[in-house]
Amino acid sequence: MLNSDTEPAAEPPARVCHDDLVRYELDGVELWDGTAARGASRIVWEDGRGEGIRSLEPADAPDPRFDGLSVIPGLIDTHVHLIGYAGAPGGAEFFTWPLTTRPEEQVLHGLANARAALAAGVTTLRDLSADDVQFSLGRALAGGIVDGPRLLAHGMVGMTGGHADLFTPAAFPIRKPTADGPDACRRLVREYARAGADGIKVATSGGVLSQGDRAAWRNHTDAELDAIVDEAHALGLPVAAHAHSEDGIRRALDAGVDSIEHATLITAELAERAAAAGVTVAPTLLINDRIASGDPRYGSAESAEKARALVVRRDALLTDAAARGLDFVLGTDANGHHVRFGDEPDELRAMARVLGWSAERTLQAATSRAAAAVKRGDTLGKLEAGASADLVVVRGRPWLDLDALRPENVVAVVVRGRVLVGALPGGSVIR
Incomplete structure (x- = not known):
């Protein structure tokens, strides 16, 4: 994992490993899917045997742990x-x-x-x-x-x-x-x-x-x-x-x-x-x-x-x-x-x-x-079930204000389902 200038979250990244399979969940985070805002969402993806987004659906409610944060495609x-x-x-x-x-x-x-x-x-x-x-x-x-x-x-x-x-x-x-x-x-x-x-x-x-x-x-x-x-x-x-x-x-x-x-x-x-x-x-x-x-x-x-x-x-x-x-x-x-x-x-x-x-x-x-x-529109550049888990957790709402999109505001970067920069803030484990 690369170092990040951001302070690590109080809780570790949400992950559980069975054999080589790791599954992550962020529930109640504001999300923009590559085309439009989806509001507070629950996103689940896999690392290990799979690297894709398993599900993406509306959350029951925003989670206060994600205040000020959002998720966008990489x-x-x-x-x-x-x-x-x-x-x-x-x-x-x-x-x-x-x-x-x-x-x-x-x-x-x-x-x-x-x-x-x-x-x-x-x-x-x-x-x-x-x-x-x-x-x-x-x-x-x-x-x-x-x-x-x-x-x-x-x-x-x-x-x-x-x-x-x-x-x-x-x-x-x-x-x-x-x-x-x-x-x-x-x-x-x-x-x-x-x-x-x-x-x-x-x-x-x-x-x-x-x-x-x-x-x-x-x-x-x-x-x-x-x-x-x-x-x-x-x-x-x-x-x-x-x-x-x-x-x-x-x-x-x-x-x-x-x-x-x-x-x-x-x-x-x-x-x-x-x-x-x-x-x-x-x-x-x-x-x-x-x-x-x-x-x-x-x-x-x-x-x-x-x-x-x-x-x-x-x-x-x-x-x-x-x-x-x-x-x-x-x-x-x-x-x-x-x-x-x-x-x-x-x-x-x-x-x-x-x-x-x-x-x-x-x-x-x-x-x-x-x-x-680049002829990868079927799997990249979007957040939806079945797409590749390439995503960014960032402070602010870049789809409303591009000034929010700055390296110092990047909290975590995920590629192929793996957290390679920073740390995920307060997700929950799927067992």
């Missing part, structure tokens, strides 16, 4: 990059650390980053530039070998000289895999599937932090994009597309991707088209705001200039897209440097401001709607 961050330096800020150079650090050490930093997000109530992370480090970490987390949030990992199919490739200096000999031509793209998708990827990432435009890049540049030919998406979908893998430019967004939609990352310069026509197709967008507001600020901690003057050119038009376009029904979900682009793991609540508050959403609609973007975006 948050889902649909866009992160776990492999960044996890130590104190400024302890390593953002660009060179991954290039000069062995995978055995990287995985430990990835786990530390994942656990930092967990402490803020994030129970599922989706890494969108994964390789064997994240695939291995994801399996260890799923198997209970190490404690932490769920991890979904997408392998990146990038082209030579494309957005992903331009994070590595030209003369550096050790590079992430790239693919040029439809057949090579199909092969790389298959290799990621064999390695255990949960999905595929592709870029259809250039980016901001990649060096010598331009957000307006095309990435991949249409034939390559079609091959990537077709092969991924044939293998049951969803495809997330990095796209800043109008042309990049259009080409991603033409290829049939499942989600778009950033979508910074989305037009009204493209927003309506994406909404009709059920394509979701993670707007990643904080990272581009911070890069655009010109603060040298967050990147070069070149990156700041690129970010400013996008941000100056972004907010009005995204506000209009939301009004047209485009479904935005939580995605921070956290890498431990520009956006720290645990900054997810700050990203949600930025989304509420830019998109003009209520606290409840914004919280849906981090729970039930985010779960649907």
Whole structure:
């Protein structure tokens, strides 16, 4: 179990173990189920042989032991990059650390980053530039070998000289895999599937932090994009597309991707088209705001200039897209440097401001709607009988006031039925 800054409850967590089965109950706690408030509720879940919510029903009455507390589903961050330096800020150079650090050490930093997000109530992370480090970490987390949030990992199919490739200096000999031509793209998708990827990432435009890049540049030919998406979908893998430019967004939609990352310069026509197709967008507001600020901690003057050119038009376009029904979900682009793991609540508050959403609609973007975006809507992002027991006990009512959603207000975090952060306050044992 991770440490919590909160004081432990007077009573220990409510649990009883028969063989390997542990069952928990909270009776009379205020609950929000991922869509709407349920009032005082009785929630029962299992750990051990099972990890699901066994029952959820109205409580006979609120329990005064839970005054000021509520239960919500665990948050889902649909866009992160776990492999960044996890130590104190400024302890390593953002660009060179991954290039000069062995995978055995990287995985430990990835786990530390994942656990930092967990402490803020994030129970599922989706890494969108994964390789064997994240695939291995994801399996260890799923198997209970190490404690932490769920991890979904997408392998990146990038082209030579494309957005992903331009994070590595030209003369550096050790590079992430790239693919040029439809057949090579199909092969790389298959290799990621064999390695255990949960999905595929592709870029259809250039980016901001990649060096010598331009957000307006095309990435991949249409034939390559079609091959990537077709092969991924044939293998049951969803495809997330990095796209800043109008042309990049259009080409991603033409290829049939499942989600778009950033979508910074989305037009009204493209927003309506994406909404009709059920394509979701993670707007990643904080990272581009911070890069655009010109603060040298967050990147070069070149990156700041690129970010400013996008941000100056972004907010009005995204506000209009939301009004047209485009479904935005939580995605921070956290890498431990520009956006720290645990900054997810700050990203949600930025989304509420830019998109003009209520606290409840914004919280849906981090729970039930985010779960649907990562193709886990049947079990994650909601609290109901049969769903996975991923939940957060928090002080306040975040669906009414997003300011309540802060790491210092997290009392307990449960993943796969196990209490991994803090302690449950005053539940009762089922015998």
